[in-house]
Structures are given as structure tokens and as C-alpha cells.
Amino acid sequence: MTSDPTPSTSRKKMTLPRFIAQKANGKKITMTTAYDYLWAGLFDEAGIDSILVGDSMGMVVQGHNSTVPVTLDQMIYHAEMVVRAVKHALVIVDLPFMTYEVSPQEAIRNAGRILKETGATAVKLEGGEAQAETIRALARSELAVMAHVGMKPQSHQLLGGMGRIQRNEEQLLADAHAAEEAGAFGIVLELIPAGLARKITESVSIPTIGIGAGPHCDGQVLVGPDMLGLTPGFQPRFLKHYAKLREAAIEGTQRYIEEVESGQFPDDSHSHE
Numbered sequence: 310m311t312s313d314p315t316p317s318t319s320r321k322k323m324t325l326p327r328f329i330a331q332k333a334n335g336k337k338i339t340m341t342t343a344y345d346y347l348w349a350g351l352f353d354e355a356g357i358d359s360i361l362v363g364d365s366m367g368m369v370v371q372g373h374n375s376t377v378p379v380t381l382d383q384m385i386y387h388a389e390m391v392v393r394a395v396k397h398a399l400v401i402v403d404l405p406f407m408t409y410e411v412s413p414q415e416a417i418r419n420a421g422r423i424l425k426e427t428g429a430t431a432v433k434l435e436g437g438e439a440q441a442e443t444i445r446a447l448a449r450s451e452l453a454v455m456a457h458v459g460m461k462p463q464s465h466q467l468l469g470g471m472g473r474i475q476r477n478e479e480q481l482l483a484d485a486h487a488a489e490e491a492g493a494f495g496i497v498l499e500l501i502p503a504g505l506a507r508k509i510t511e512s513v514s515i516p517t518i519g520i521g522a523g524p525h526c527d528g529q530v531l532v533g534p535d536m537l538g539l540t541p542g543f544q545p546r547f548l549k550h551y552a553k554l555r556e557a558a559i560e561g562t563q564r565y566i567e568e569v570e571s572g573q574f575p576d577d578s579h580s581h582e
């Protein structure tokens with residue numbers, strides 16, 4: 310039995326305090342990404358704890374080869390659709406590239422726009438120690454912020470590529486501790502060794518959410534379309550497919566084409582008198 314036995318109508322809304330408390334309660338946090346009303350509604354109904362409107366949208370939805378081109382207005386447009394669909398999950402929205410790096414003031418203005426215009430609960434930014442001043446400024450302005458440490462896709466040029474495991478233990482521990490100390494409510498750990506992710510998870514009081522960071526994090530996130538087998542040719546070691554939706558969608562579309570071309574569809578049962 311893999312589906313959530315709790316009917317979606319009786320599930321409690323995931324609030325920030327509840328999200329944070331899951332670490333102390335030892336209940337793993339589940340997170341996936343969504344970028345529109347259709348998919349966000351589906352993940353929410355399935356019982357996911359949290360939906361990230363990730364700037365992975367730049368690759369998955371927009372077809373770019375990195376997250377860098379995504380703009381603030383695009384994030385807001387997509388986050389609005391997600392929030393409209395969600396009844397229970399906590400919605401977190403990525404601050405895209407160059408919307409928080411210039412100054413803490415600009416980060417506050419842009420994070421404020423996201424939360425005010427979309428109704429999402431929190432924002433996420435990439436960085437730990439180097440972004441501590443900005444995380445602190447956001448937290449002091451009562452804007453809930455999550456940090457993202459390890460492989461930071463917005464910095465993929467500096468890291469030498471998207472899929473590189475990050476192994477600088479001293480720096481990654483410093484990043485996680487700086488993010489916590491500055492007021493982040495959680496930390497995404499991307500592509501770091503499992504043992505190091507465990508060390509970080511055990512040494513911070515806020516939840517860690519892993520992607521390619523092994524089983525010891527407080528929760529896990531996968532990009533929604535990757536998890537459901539919709540992104541062809543993308544098969545990193547950390548990714549597990551929980552469905553084969555691409556094959557199912559292509560097969561269904563091919564049957565539709567065949568039936569229209571052969572005159573099988575629509576038949577009398579799909580026609581009006």
C-alpha cells in the first residue's frame with residue numbers, strides 16, 4: 310500500500326511550524342516540484358507535505374539548459390497557479406538567479422513580491438555562508454526562507470557542471486550552520502555524500518531536505534516530472550521513477566491518432582442525438 314490512507318478532506322494544512330516540527334517528531338518530510346495548477350493539485354491530493362515551485366522550471370517547462378534564464382515575473386506567474394490548486398501542502402518558491410544576490414534589500418523586495426502576489430508561504434535561495442546576511446535580512450523581515458546548499462544549479466558554471474557531487478565537508482558544514490544561525494527554516498542539501506548529509510542533519514535543529522544526498526536527511530525532494538518518468542534521458546543515480554508517464558502519454562496519444570484517422574472515434578456513444 311503506497312497511497313496516503315488519509316482522505317485529502319481530513320488532512321491538516323501544512324504550516325511552517327508543522328513542517329519544522331516533523332524533524333523533532335521523526336516524520337520524514339515529502340517534497341516535490343510543481344509549476345502549474347494541474348500538477349500541483351495532483352501532488353496535493355496525493356498527500357505531499359510540500360510543493361516547491363522550483364526554478365528547475367527553466368529546464369523542465371521552458372526547455373533551457375539551465376535555471377539561469379528564469380525571471381522573477383515567471384516564478385510569480387507559475388507560483389500563482391500552484392497556490393490556486395493547493396489545499397494542504399506548504400508552498401515554497403525559488404528566488405531565481407540574480408534576484409537576491411545584489412543586496413539584502415533587493416532580496417527583501419523580491420521575496421516580498423513573491424509572497425504577496427502568489428500567496429505562497431516561503432521562498433528558497435541558493436547558498437549558505439555567502440548568503441547569511443541576506444537570509445538574516447529576510448528572516449528579520451518575517452519572510453520565511455529556506456537555504457539550498459551543496460550543488461547549486463544557479464552556480465553550475467562555477468561548479469563545472471550540473472551533476473557534480475559536492476564534497477568540501479568543511480565548507481558544506483559551515484554553509485548549513487550559517488544558514489541555520491541566520492534564520493533559515495530549512496535547508497535543501499543537493500548532491501552531497503550521504504555520510505556528510507547525515508552529519509549536517511544531526512548538527513542542525515532545522516529540517517534538511519535531500520536530493521541526491523542519501524537517506525539520512527529529514528526529508529526528500531525530487532523534481533516532479535523526473536519522479537514520474539516524464540523527462541526522457543535523465544537518469545542520474547539519485548533519481549527513482551515512481552511511474553512511467555511519458556510512455557503512457559505517448560501510447561495514449563498514438564491510440565487517439567489511430568482511432569481518429571480510422572474513424573473509430575468518435576462513435577455513437579461519444580456523439581449527441
Ligand code: KIV
Pocket residue numbers: 342361362363364365366403457497520530532
Ligand atoms: O529548482 C528546483 O527544482 C530545486 C530542487 C531540485 C531542490 O531547487
